[in-house]
Amino acid sequence: MPDHRKATTKAIAVVGDSRVDGIGSTPGADRRWTDLLAERLAARGGQTRCVINQDIGGNRMPADGIGTAALARFDRDILAPPGLGHVVTAVGNDLVFSFAPHTEETAGFLAMFPGATVTADDIIAAHLQWAARARAHGAKAYAATIAPYGGTDMYSPEGDKAREHV
Template sequence: MHHGRGGAARPARELDRLLGDSRVDGIGSTPGADQRWTDILAERLVGHDGTTRYVISQGIGGNRLLNDGIGTSALARLDRGILATPGLEHVVVAVGNDLVFSFAPDTEETAGFLAMFGGEPVTVDDTVTAHLQVTARGRIHGTKVYAATIAPCGGSEMYTPEGDKAREQVNAWIRTSGVFDGVLDFDAVWRNPANSSRICGDLHMGDHLPGNDAGYDALARSIGLSLFD
C-alpha cells in the first residue's frame, strides 16, 4: 500500500514505513475502502505541516518479528525492505504475533493454523530483544523508531492467560523503557475497560483479533501527528 500525499508546491518530502502484522495490513476493514489505520493516518497528515508525506504499510497478516511464517520475519526484511529506502524518516513497528502464537493453546481448533508457524516459541525477553534490534538498526540509518503496544486477544482461539500476561509485560516495557522515539499505545485504545484482556466489542471484526473500520479509525486518530514532525 502506497499513499502519496501533498501537492507540487510543498518542497519537503518525508517517507514513513509501518512494519507489522494483520492489524497493520488492515485485515477486517472494508476491502477497497481505504479504512485501514494507515490510510486514515495518511489522510490526517495531509497539510499537517506543509510536508509531502508518503505513508507505506508493510503489514503482512500472520507476520512475526523473529520467525518466518506467513511472509519473511519482520527482522529479516527490515534492512532491505525498510531501512534501505531513500528518504526514510520514521519507522513504526507493530508486531504482536510472536507472543500470540507462542502462547496459543494447542487444541484441535488451533492445530492446523499453528502448524504454519515454525520456529521455537518466543519469550518476553526475546520480544524485547527483537524490538531493541529494530531500534538499533533504525538509529544506524538515522531513522526515528516508534513502537506500538500489543492489543489483547481475549475471546479468540489464540488466547491464554499466560500469553496475556506476557503481552502486558512487553507493553509495560514499550511504554516505560525510553528506548523508542515515541509510543503508539494501541492497547490502551482498543482494550475493553471492563476486561483488559479483550478488545472492545465494537472495535474488532468479530473474532477478537483484527479490527474493523471503527477500530482502525480509533487507532489512527489516537496518534499524535507531532510524532511525524
C-alpha cells in the same frame, strides 16, 4: 548509499502483521489505520509525509510466519525507501502464536508457525535491535502497542502476560 535524510518528503515506514494489513476493515477501501494516518498527515499540511505500509498478515518478528520474519526483511523493506524519517513496528503474532492453546480448533492454523516459543524477552531484544538499526540510519523508531486479543481462540493468560510485559 546516498543520504536520504534531507529529502523534502519524509517517509514513515510501518512494518506489521494483520492489524496493519487491515484485518476487519473493508477490503480495497483504504481504511487501514495506516491509510487514516496518511490522510491525517496530508490534511495538516506542512512537510509532506508518506506512509509506507510493509505488512504481511500472519507476519512475525524474529521468527518466520506467513512470509519472511519482519526482522529479516527490515533492511530491504524498511530502511531502503528514500526519505525515511520514522519507523513504526506493529507486530504481535510471535507471542500470540507461541502461547496459544493447542486445541483441535487451533491445530491446523498453528501448524503454519513452527519453531521454538518466542518469549517477551525475545520480542524486547528484537525491538531494541531494530530501533538501533533505524536510529543508525537516521530515523526515529516507535513501537505500537501489541493489542489485547482476549476472547479469541488464540488467547492464553500466559500470552497476555507476555504481551503486557513487552
